[in-house]
Amino acid sequence: MKTKLPISKDAVLGKAQAVVAKVRPGATEGRRSLPIRRPIEDVQRLWSDEAARAAVLDGIAVAEASLQLVPDDREGAGGSLATVELRLEAAVPGMATQALAGKAVRRLKALAETGEVPTTEGNPAARDDAGEETA
């Protein structure tokens, strides 16, 4: 017995196409914000330091990176709200640009709050790339 579907094949295809059309194309620009428990001047000083900035952007193919800082009293007196904005060298899919901007602003926060960026550099493992920082 042939079963008649309650919806036509063309209708299903149309729906699928509509969903696919909503998927964001690759982007080169993204931004992320985080509170940092350090005064604006300290965070700005880190961002201006070549070595510190290199640590924050390590492994991210960045054409341009900028930092905006505004006061954030919720994190305690003198805290900052930092926004890192990235323009990448090439487009990456979906929300990946935001994820990379998030990685950068988290590294900046860690560096400002603790004096170091968390890393798996030197990590022991039983594979050829043991010791390399891996994303």
Added chain:
Amino acid sequence: MRALCWMGINDLQVNTVPDPSIVNPHDAILKVRLTTTCGSDLHLVDGYIPGMREGDVIGHEYMGEVVEAGRETTRLKPGDRVVVPSFLGCGSCWYCEHDHWSLCDNTNPKPELQEPVLGYPTGGIPGYTHPFGGYAGSHAEYIRVPHADVNCFQVPEGIADEQALFLSDAVPTGYMGADFCDIQPGDTVAVWGCGGVGLMAQRSALLLGAGRVIAIDRLPERLALARDKVGAETIDYSETDSVLEELRELTGGRGPDACIEAVGMEAHGTGPQYAYDRVKQAMHLHSDRGSALREAAMACRKAGTLAVVGVYGVIDKFPLGVLMNKGITIRTSQQPGQRYMPRMLEHVQKGELDPSFLLTHRMSLEEGPRGYEIFKEKRDGCVRAAFAP
């Protein structure tokens, strides 16, 4: 050095790997003295929690001896005997300052792998997948501990390695579960699971003032530990038609004031719901077998508290309506061991808490794969296997 490595699903091997070294100025290198299996490791071994890479060193519950301290550490020196809570804190972010150490903002090197699932990343933990940081684990001769000043706790004279070991994870996880229950003197607390964490949750509930603790499991040797070592009453769920009915009768029809779920995503059980969960999980159509969690939610009295300390992925069929309609408070977290460490050390020193009975199988690191096999299959009365590298 030698290390126990995850080489694939259900494939653990002891391999030679590079030694760790100081990378950041607040690091310390420990020689691992004891490191133990944890039930949550089985989710990685079995492949239900993704994010492992072939060759990763596993293990996150350990204690050891400082062999080298980074130049900006101030509280540690070589030779110090220390225990380290599994989740790493930085001691500086808002979460650490508010004692939510496992939620640290600054210790997970790979937050972008966790954000798509959790929204916001947790702190890092060694030996427990790349989304949780990718740090090499403790089943090795040496381990690097970031932010060592705030994560390494000196083990006082008189506390044995076997006692200190479990203050790394099993005790603080169980203690946190009991703490979450806001226990009033005389309360009845039911605990699902008599593994390391469950037994410690039971003991902690009594320490925090519970009048009765009722432990639920199916393994006779573990139920015996709950009775003999903890002082709990027990229910063997495989010998009863309904745990719910048993608990109702044991509490005069009222139900336990608080329930602690210390089983997690690979719960065993009976009946059709368990069969459904088991099949669906085996086919990777969902990540969790949640029968213990659902049963605990049903059993809890109205306006009671449900503390979830078992490890879960993204469970489906979560009984929110049961909790909502009965006005149950649910509390859960990964354990912030740094919050509880001073209290736990004091309990051990006073003789009120001795977790060393959890160590049923002491082995060399080379015996690691066999240790996990015995632990996973719960053979030979195994509660925990621990390795002395």
